[in-house]
Amino acid sequence: HLLDLGLHPESVFINRGNHEDRILNMDSRCGGFYEEVLSKYGLDDDIGPLVYEKFLRIFALLPVASIIDSRIFVVHGGLSRGVGFLKLLGMCHERGPELPSSGAGATPKEIALVDAMWSDPQETHGVSQNSRGHNLIQFGPDITERFLEDTALSLVVRSHQPPPNNEGFYEHHGGKLLTIFSASNYCRKLGNQGAVLVIRSGGACQVYRHFAPGFDTLKQMSIVASEDPLRPIPMKERQADQMTRQSEAASVESRAQEEQASVLRSQRTEQLEKEVLNRAARLIVEHKQDLFSFWEECDSDP
Numbered sequence: 001h002l003l004d005l006g007l008h009p010e011s012v013f014i015n016r017g018n019h020e021d022r023i024l025n026m027d028s029r030c031g032g033f034y035e036e037v038l039s040k041y042g043l044d045d046d047i048g049p050l051v052y053e054k055f056l057r058i059f060a061l062l063p064v065a066s067i068i069d070s071r072i073f074v075v076h077g078g079l080s081r082g083v084g085f086l087k088l089l090g091m092c093h094e095r096g097p098e099l100p101s102s103g104a105g106a107t108p109k110e111i112a113l114v115d116a117m118w119s120d121p122q123e124t125h126g127v128s129q130n131s132r133g134h135n136l137i138q139f140g141p142d143i144t145e146r147f148l149e150d151t152a153l154s155l156v157v158r159s160h161q162p163p164p165n166n167e168g169f170y171e172h173h174g175g176k177l178l179t180i181f182s183a184s185n186y187c188r189k190l191g192n193q194g195a196v197l198v199i200r201s202g203g204a205c206q207v208y209r210h211f212a213p214g215f216d217t218l219k220q221m222s223i224v225a226s227e228d229p230l231r232p233i234p235m236k237e238r239q240a241d242q243m244t245r246q247s248e249a250a251s252v253e254s255r256a257q258e259e260q261a262s263v264l265r266s267q268r269t270e271q272l273e274k275e276v277l278n279r280a281a282r283l284i285v286e287h288k289q290d291l292f293s294f295w296e297e298c299d300s301d302p
Helices: 002-007 033-041 044-061 085-090 108-118 141-151 235-286 288-300
Strands: 065-068 072-075 127-129 137-139 155-158 169-172 177-180 194-199 205-210
Touching: 033 044, 085 108, 108 137, 141 155, 177 194, 235 288
Parallel strands: 072 155, 155 177
Antiparallel strands: 065 072, 127 137, 169 177, 194 205
16 A cells, blocks of 8 residues: 555555554554564564664555545544544654653643544444544544534544444444444454445545455466556457456355354354353352252261
């Protein structure tokens, strides 16, 4: 996507998220991007660390939010605990590769930046502590309502977390805030669908859901570049190529459906095991006196 941004700067826009951060990417528990860069580019002549630093410079330059058609606010995390959110974000000109802290001593614009990257919606009014970490927040429908009124916008679109319904998108706050989560089968174990939001020129919004195949499936696809991109391609060759691609696409879609079904079966089995164990534990607690008496009788028998 960063390559697309460089090739089509007038058409591709990428917002910064909480993972575009030096410290987070160096934590192997949070994706392991730093380790992946080192494994691909190596440590010889510090090439790997140098490439990683180049990525960080790009991350620092990414915008933190976007406004579409003067009515839709798009941000990675969510809204802020303070007032003047848009104005404060507009003041964040000098952003570094590390996201600032929102703790004691943080400036209002630093708090706004952290909230834009890390906050999540809640269905109760006001602001509360977020379980993600200290000084991170959740915001209620009143915060969304106030933000839209103050900015004359009509909708907030964010991502940051798999929706609770596992369908790739979820409406919050009376439909005034949408979570759109594009990564299907998150971390290769959640079994969720991904989704994208398409905004038409007339203002209509439409959500498309998907379940992408795993990398093991994708690497089996044959992608062959033309030897001479300027050579005219005969109609029969184009048709044959189209049929091949359609066949591969159908095969990939079928495998993706099988992968999704497998993940869902695994989740159901795991859930059933938990329910059985919980039920057994409850029965033991409810009948512990009877069980004690039974075992005492067993111990007393010759």
